[in-house]
Amino acid sequence: MLGGTAEARALAAELTGRGPHVVSSLAGRVSNPRLPVGEVREGGFGGPDGLARWLADERIDALVDATHPFAARMTASAAQASAMTGVPLLVLRRPGWQEGPDDRWHRVASLEEAAGRLARWGSAPDGGHHLPADRPVRVFLTTGRRSLPVFTGAAGVWLLARSVDPPEPPVPGNVHVLLDRGPYTVEGERALIRGHRLDVLVTKDSGGGMTTAKLVAARELGLPVIMVNRPPLPRGVHLVDTVEAAAAWAAQG
Known part of the structure; x- marks a missing residue:
């Protein structure tokens, strides 16, 4: 899981409680980050090629991108690495904010x-x-x-x-x-x-x-x-906006 968000931490805890082995990857851009449960990897991969190699070397079965909604480069790398390796990709994004009648x-x-x-x-x-x-x-x-x-x-x-x-x-x-x-x-x-x-x-x-x-x-x-506004997602990615939906996707394996 590409993490660093509250949703990523919640999903790591949920999946770990169900039994799958979860590896959370943090970019390392924030000092003293809040760490998820389970195995944690810090640092970049070296672009989509590096991520694809890591997915293959670690025999990863599924990839979840639960990064910040503005981490466009990481999401693009995840989509490319998924296409290169055949590892299924899910993007978890919290819903955006909605303007109310009294907002300017x-x-x-x-x-x-x-x-x-x-x-x-x-x-x-x-x-x-x-x-x-x-x-x-x-x-x-x-x-x-x-x-x-x-x-x-x-x-x-x-x-x-x-x-x-x-x-x-x-x-x-x-x-x-x-x-x-x-x-x-x-x-x-x-x-x-x-x-x-x-x-x-x-x-x-x-x-x-x-x-x-x-x-x-x-x-x-x-x-x-x-x-x-948020940057657009790569075309064709599978998107969910709740931890529960992401956990259900992972359970389908």
């Missing part, structure tokens, strides 16, 4: 499009969104430390960048890094938004309950949200 979401296709929209708001802060015209637009950025360089060039923007691990230095002067790990509370997110006088939230459509509090707080405080 602006969906975009990529991080770059999100940064471009911020740059436009920073140069013309009113933008129809009641953003301040007398100071930089203050942005709550929760798209992960690796995405920070995409946003640091936006003029007229100040960033509160929250991540589990620190970004690569140097960190620009218009960026304040907040190291924290969920789950978060609505009360805490509301206090964070107010305390830092934040004007807009930028996030990825990761789904799940661990980080939804920021969306609730943004709704309550009237903040616009720039929501980055």
